[in-house]
Amino acid sequence: MHKLHAAPVSIDASVALDFHLTNSFEILVELFAGKMLMSDFVKNELPKTMDLRETTIVPLANTTEWELLEKLKKEKRGLGLGEIGAIVIAKTRDAVLLTNDKLARNAIQGMGIEVAGSIGVLEYAVESGRMQSEAAIELLRKMILQGARISNELVTNFEDRLRNKKKTEVRKLSVQAEKSAVVRPEQTS
Amino acid sequence: MKEVIGQNLKSARESAQISQDDFAQKLGISRATLSAIENGHSTIDSTKLLEAARLLGRPVSEFFSERIEETALLYRAAENTIAPEHARKDFERFCRAYRELEEIVEVADSVLPPPEYAEPQFADVKAFAELVAASERQRLGIGPLEPINNMFKVLDEQGVRIFLYPLDGHDVWGISAYSARFGACIFVNALTTVERRIFSLAHEYGHLVMHRRMFNAPAPKGKADKTAELMADAFAANFLVPADALRTVFHRDIGEKAIGPEDIVFLKRYFRVSAKVIYKRLLEIKLLKENGDLLRAVTGEDQTKEIAPLGDDLIADWRRVGRFEHLAKKASLEEIISLGKLAEILGGSALETRKKVQEWRKELTIA
Numbered sequence: 001m002h003k004l005h006a007a008p009v010s011i012d013a014s015v016a017l018d019f020h021l022t023n024s025f026e027i028l029v030e031l032f033a034g035k036m037l038m039s040d041f042v043k044n045e046l047p048k049t050m051d052l053r054e055t056t057i058v059p060l061a062n063t064t065e066w067e068l069l070e071k072l073k074k075e076k077r078g079l080g081l082g083e084i085g086a087i088v089i090a091k092t093r094d095a096v097l098l099t100n101d102k103l104a105r106n107a108i109q110g111m112g113i114e115v116a117g118s119i120g121v122l123e124y125a126v127e128s129g130r131m132q133s134e135a136a137i138e139l140l141r142k143m144i145l146q147g148a149r150i151s152n153e154l155v156t157n158f159e160d161r162l163r164n165k166k167k168t169e170v171r172k173l174s175v176q177a178e179k180s181a182v183v184r185p186e187q188t189s
Numbered sequence: 190m191k192e193v194i195g196q197n198l199k200s201a202r203e204s205a206q207i208s209q210d211d212f213a214q215k216l217g218i219s220r221a222t223l224s225a226i227e228n229g230h231s232t233i234d235s236t237k238l239l240e241a242a243r244l245l246g247r248p249v250s251e252f253f254s255e256r257i258e259e260t261a262l263l264y265r266a267a268e269n270t271i272a273p274e275h276a277r278k279d280f281e282r283f284c285r286a287y288r289e290l291e292e293i294v295e296v297a298d299s300v301l302p303p304p305e306y307a308e309p310q311f312a313d314v315k316a317f318a319e320l321v322a323a324s325e326r327q328r329l330g331i332g333p334l335e336p337i338n339n340m341f342k343v344l345d346e347q348g349v350r351i352f353l354y355p356l357d358g359h360d361v362w363g364i365s366a367y368s369a370r371f372g373a374c375i376f377v378n379a380l381t382t383v384e385r386r387i388f389s390l391a392h393e394y395g396h397l398v399m400h401r402r403m404f405n406a407p408a409p410k411g412k413a414d415k416t417a418e419l420m421a422d423a424f425a426a427n428f429l430v431p432a433d434a435l436r437t438v439f440h441r442d443i444g445e446k447a448i449g450p451e452d453i454v455f456l457k458r459y460f461r462v463s464a465k466v467i468y469k470r471l472l473e474i475k476l477l478k479e480n481g482d483l484l485r486a487v488t489g490e491d492q493t494k495e496i497a498p499l500g501d502d503l504i505a506d507w508r509r510v511g512r513f514e515h516l517a518k519k520a521s522l523e524e525i526i527s528l529g530k531l532a533e534i535l536g537g538s539a540l541e542t543r544k545k546v547q548e549w550r551k552e553l554t555i556a
Binding site: 013 | 232236239520527531544547
């Protein structure tokens with residue numbers, strides 16, 4: 001089962017903006033309805049007009065959360081409050097962290113937090129049948145035009161994976177079609 | 190952490206002159222709860238903290254900064270101009286962000302702060318300021334006859350934190366501050382002529398090298414120290430327009446036959462100062478006698494306007510190689526800091542910062 005299938009997600013500004021700026025936040029809503037968490041520190045970084053439907057804004061309220069925030073703030077000086085807030089929520093709510101930020105991804109190593117970025121979300125959208133491969137590739141390109149920071153290598157790998165998957169599916173379908181074509185005369189006789 | 194947040198919250202609330210009762214009401218909590226938060230006995234929840242930041246007009250990250258003595262910006266006890274508190278807060282925030290950026294990139298303390306010149310033992314304070322200006326030019330490798338092409342670049346390379354800030358409606362041209370941790374910091378009002386900005390920068394730098402002992406107050410007080418101001422003006426005039434350099438150019442390109450507005454414009458462009466500064470320097474070194482008509486012709490009535498004004502390209506040139514901007518770009522493009530942290534440091538939203546980073550990335554593309 002895909003890691004994004006069951007668990008809640010804690011989304012940070014990088015991924016939220018990728019989808020918002022390409023007018024595709026709806027995809028996040030469809031994929032993660034009812035389980036999309038956002039630290040209020042992340043919300044504070046985003047445009048006030050952003051539509052955050054189906055997103056639960058989570059404040060940091062208890063001592064454990066503040067202690068983790070304090071620890072990360074001291075140890076990971078390159079991270080902002082938003083990224084730290086997203087990590088704290090992911091850790092304390094057993095959520096998958098959604099971020100493209102390299103530093104945030106490095107920071108959670110050893111913390112037992114699963115992570116995915118915009119690419120991971122798009123792959124999941126294709127896998128779960130909510131998007132076609134070509135549409136996902138096109139959307140990723142739009143995100144990059146809007147300032148998404150995703151390395152060329154990751155983009156190429158993503159495109160290759162989706163195209164290979166598509167070829168495999170087409171091949172499977174044609175094999176199935178061939179089989180049924182062979183079987184059909186016997187069935188009709 | 191809760192103690193730090195509590196202290197900062199209390200200090201910001203008090204600065205905004207809001208009573209504990211009123212503030213608690215605005216936050217939708219009891220006064221006792223607010224008191225416990227401010228005293229570090231209770232943890233605030235982040236929603237309330239964000240609301241408090243919004244009510245106080247401060248970025249939320251500011252409430253996490255530990256205020257230890259060595260990070261406090263100190264002002265001259267006798268400051269001639271007082272910037273409003275919001276401007277000083279932004280100034281302090283900039284100095285703090287600058288230092289944090291240096292630490293993250295690991296170039297903190299790579300530049301020594303400007304030297305401190307001992308207080309003059311002789312009566313002629315202007316002569317002392319002239320000596321300090323000559324000494325500083327020499328220390329910075331500026332030849333005695335060379336004009337300073339970009340004052341912003343010169344000081345920026347010395348690690349002076351220069352904060353250009355548009356301050357409207359206040360008669361403030363520049364402010365200097367010093368802190369053991371941040372070093373020399375200069376605030377320059379961006380809503381003045383380029384010539385005025387350059388002179389203010391040199392003037393404030395003069396205070397920083399000559400009056401360091403006077404930087405001992407957490408907030409400037411409104412009593413001007415006339416001698417200190419006189420010295421800082423003399424420093425700036427001599428730093429930007431050394432007498433020997435002016436004499437050399439004057440004898441080479443102007444001569445004493447007739448001095449007209451074109452000569453003043455030529456000299457102000459050459460030394461990159463205002464026409465008024467050139468006029469005064471010519472008088473001081475006796476290359477010109479009082480000439481009211483000439484003065485009126487080159488300065489006019491309106492102090493906010495300048496004859497043959499220098500363009501803002503000088504500022505843009507500095508920005509292109511400015512240390513703060515370079516460190517921000519480096520930290521971001523090399524992924525030493527996250528987008529959110531960069532937004533905190535630059536004081537913008539995640540969206541604005543993302544667009545900025547996108548532009549920076551384009552700069553690195555070979556066309």
